[in-house]
Amino acid sequence: MxxxxxxxxxxxxxxxxxxxxxxxxxxxxxxxxxxxxxxxxxxxxxxxxxxxxxxxxxxxxxxxxxxxxxxxxxxxxxxxxxxxxxxxxxxxxxxxxxxxxxxxxxxxxxxxxxxxxxxxxxxxxxxxxxxxxxxxxxxxxxxxxxxxxxxxxxxxxxxxxxxxxxxxxxxxxxxxxxxxxxxxxxxxxxxxxxxxxxxxxxxxxxxxxxxxxxxxxxxxxxxxxxxxxxxxLRRDEAALGDAAEAALSDLRRSDPGGEGRLVLDGTGLAALPEAVALRSVALAVVAFQGDAGRQGEAPAYPPRLERLERIVLGEILPALRQGLPCRRTVAGLLLAAGGGRLTLSPAPPRRPPGLHST
Known part of the structure; x- marks a missing residue:
């Protein structure tokens, strides 16, 4: 044949x-x-x-x-x-x-x-x-x-x-x-x-x-x-990737708390189609890791898709739409939703097992 x-x-x-x-x-x-x-x-x-x-x-x-x-x-x-x-x-x-x-x-x-x-x-x-x-x-x-x-x-x-x-x-x-x-x-x-x-x-x-x-x-x-x-899928993924890059550029805001964080317009993020919003957050994570690497810190591993979907689509975006606070850790970063913004910053160090505050 x-x-x-x-x-x-x-x-x-x-x-x-x-x-x-x-x-x-x-x-x-x-x-x-x-x-x-x-x-x-x-x-x-x-x-x-x-x-x-x-x-x-x-x-x-x-x-x-x-x-x-x-x-x-x-x-x-x-x-x-x-x-x-x-x-x-x-x-x-x-x-x-x-x-x-x-x-x-x-x-x-x-x-x-x-x-x-x-x-x-x-x-x-x-x-x-x-x-x-x-x-x-x-x-x-x-x-x-x-x-x-x-x-x-x-x-x-x-x-x-x-x-x-x-x-x-x-x-x-x-x-x-x-x-x-x-x-x-x-x-x-x-x-x-x-x-x-x-x-x-x-x-x-x-x-x-x-x-x-x-x-x-x-x-x-x-x-x-x-x-x-x-x-x-490669064709469609490229189009979604371009849309996510453009969206991330539009969503970035100055950080009122000083350096060391990446701040996004949460209202605009929540209004995006979920496929674009998910990729925009993933790109933000990668961008933040790149900044950490240039500053001499060890960048975290990129997040797995399943975890990113569960946290961004299942928790962060609903919290932004409802005006509720939400804090989750992804790939060594803290994602904090609140006040109409999504802020990415280094996650606080984990407390060693067995160590409790009094």
């Missing part, structure tokens, strides 16, 4: 199609100084490297393989990538994730380490772009994982085609391409690749969800439809 663009779900990418996907990122006239290609040795990233070689890059490229040191074969696989990179005309670096590995949430920690190492190499090489080979299947799995975790629209928007990465740009040129097409591309071009056994390891949530995708597709919930959902 063909896809909406007329291609087969397992048809290899032709040179022209691969070039069309990559030229906006690395072709002549691209907006970037150079790029790091993240290549693990799997079929997706191997296709990324091979297609980059075929399209004739107009900016400097370096191939990087992150060796997480989690499997005995990982070092040998990195060397295989180095060999193929050399045959394709690319410089190659192996980036090792050293130090102790956490016993829990290992894949999340590995992902964070991978991006940190790639960003460090990009800065060292004087380039400003990191390209990964995330596919349509990866997007579908991400949306399903976040749906299972109870994420809101921002989470269900999935992965963006481009996002900021520690002062650089992270690009995903294959985000609309099924994994099967990249496997077929490698086989068609004779590019050797490896398969990571962790991708089918049932200990990991993403691997378990991966087994469900064919069953969901039989009911009509295909990877394409999950990706379309993500794109729609």
């Amino acid at each position: 063909s896809r909406p663009d007329g291609s087969s779900p397992d048809e290899p990418l032709g040179p022209a199609e691969g070039a069309a996907l990559l030229k906006p990122w690395i072709g002549r006239g691209a907006a970037y100084r150079g790029a790091v290609l993240a290549v693990s040795g799997g079929p997706d990233s191997t296709a990324l490297m091979g297609c980059a070689a075929l399209c004739g890059a107009g900016i400097p490229l370096v191939v990087a393989t992150v060796d997480h040191g989690l499997r005995p074969a990982s070092a040998a696989e990195a060397e295989e990538v180095a060999g193929l990179a050399a045959r394709l005309g690319f410089a190659h670096r192996v980036l090792a994730w050293t130090g102790p590995k956490p016993p829990a949430r290992l894949q999340e920690a590995a992902r964070a380490a991978r991006y940190r190492l790639l960003a460090d190499l990009a800065r060292e090489a004087g380039v400003d772009l990191v390209l990964t080979a995330h596919t349509l299947d990866d997007q579908a799995e991400t949306v399903l994982m976040r749906l299972c975790a109870g994420s809101g629209p921002a989470g269900l928007a999935g992965m963006a085609p481009a996002r900021a990465l520690d002062g650089l740009t992270l690009g995903r040129p294959f985000l609309g391409i099924p994994k099967a097409r990249l496997v077929a591309t490698c086989e068609d071009q004779g590019w050797p690749f490896v398969r990571d056994p962790s991708n089918i390891d049932p200990r990991f949530g993403r691997a378990r969800l991966r087994r469900l995708l064919p069953l969901l597709a039989e009911e009509g919930l295909t990877a394409e439809r999950l990706a379309r959902l993500a794109a729609r």
